[in-house]
Amino acid sequence: MIMSIYEELLNIKKVINGCGTYTSLGGSILSHEVLRAMEKASKFFIDMSELHKKAGEYIANIIGAEAAYITSGAAAGLFLSTIACMTEGDPEKIEQYPDLTGMKNEIIIQKPHEICEYYKILKYAGAKIIFVGKKEKVSLSDIESAINEKTAALAYFVLDPQKEVVPLKEVIKLAHNYDIPVIVDAASELPPIENLKKFVNMEADLVIFSGGKDIGGPNDTGIICGKKKWVDICYNIGPYNPNNKIYVGRILKVSKEDVIGLIIALKNYLMINHKDRLRMWEEKVDFIVKELSSIPIVKVKKIFPGIGHPRPLCIPRVELTIDFKKIGLNIDDFLKKLALENPPIRLYKVNDKVYINPQCLLENEEKIIVNTLKKILI
DSSP, rough: OOOOHHHHHHHHOOOOSSSSSGGGTTSSSHHHHHHHHHHHHTTTTTOHHHHHHHHHHHHHHHTTTTTTEEESSSSHHHHHHHHHHHHHTHHHHHHHHTTTTSSOOOOEEGGGGGGGGGHHHHHHTTTTEESSOOOOOOOOHHHHHHHHTTEEEEEOOOOSOTSSSSOHHHHHHHHHHHTOOEEEEOTOOOOOTTHHHHHTTOOOOOEEEEEESOOOOOOOOOEEEEEEHHHHHHHHTTTTTTTOOOOOOOGGGOHHHHHHHHHHHHHHHHHHOOOHHHHHHHHHHHHHHHHHOOOOOOOOEEEEOOOTTOTTTOOOEEEEEEEEGGGTHHHHHHHHHHHTTSEEEEEEETTTEEOOOOOGGGGTTTHHHHHHHHHHHO
């Protein structure tokens, strides 16, 4: 096995990633074309404000949005979007931030979306989170009754399908009746590729995607897209604002190399045959299921996941129900044991079952997973 640069320099083993595009595992693998473009970008100086403006226009044209802005990851996109909604683009309020005196600072979120801990990013930006409805069900009137003069935005976390929540289309219509913007966290909602335009076409004001997940850009990139009014505010409080002011966005720098890398990754993403990718993932899942099905202490099957699994849900998974008593381990110890193998294997759990996501498996890594699991379980 070829030693990675991480092991060569820092004695850190590369990981077989059976979880998905986790930030904690590096997001995605950059293609040679993306890397070459980033290397070319590194050889020159550039006006960063102009670069971000033109890059935003380029991406907006691809997505079909009024405007777009590249930021340092999806979480940064949520952070900037929250501040944009609270300051409303007022230069005095932007300068005043993080002092929120005199600003709208409440963001309404449906109670079932509390399961997505990324709502905390909005809170870290200074917003007061107003959860509405119950975990079992939220009505449109629950949301409407929470709207007041302090409401800065409504936020929607795309965890569909969720029958308990008011659908995004209805949320947007209600919010716009009160002239309130809607923030949509769609960080991990690719694939399907149709989602790239879906939420913008629904007239959401600020839609956030990760650039470093399925798009295949640098892990520390994200996209804010949507209505020009609100995206421009994000740009104006960002690290390369046209006035060269030191606002809170200064801490969210995106390098010139990352900007170009993300653009090339997005261009390539639109040209990929996504049906072929889904077929490849299914083949990997089918192979693992077939190879492990004869192990007596394991029930194995292919599933399409639901809420509680890593997004997106259109990618098939291997589900393992293991009789852990037979191997003298609990589920957490089992996952830790896999993580200590050579090479380390990272899988994930939901309740008492173990799952394998094929999305980030490199060539033949499904075979290494099978051989390792057989060694432990037989």
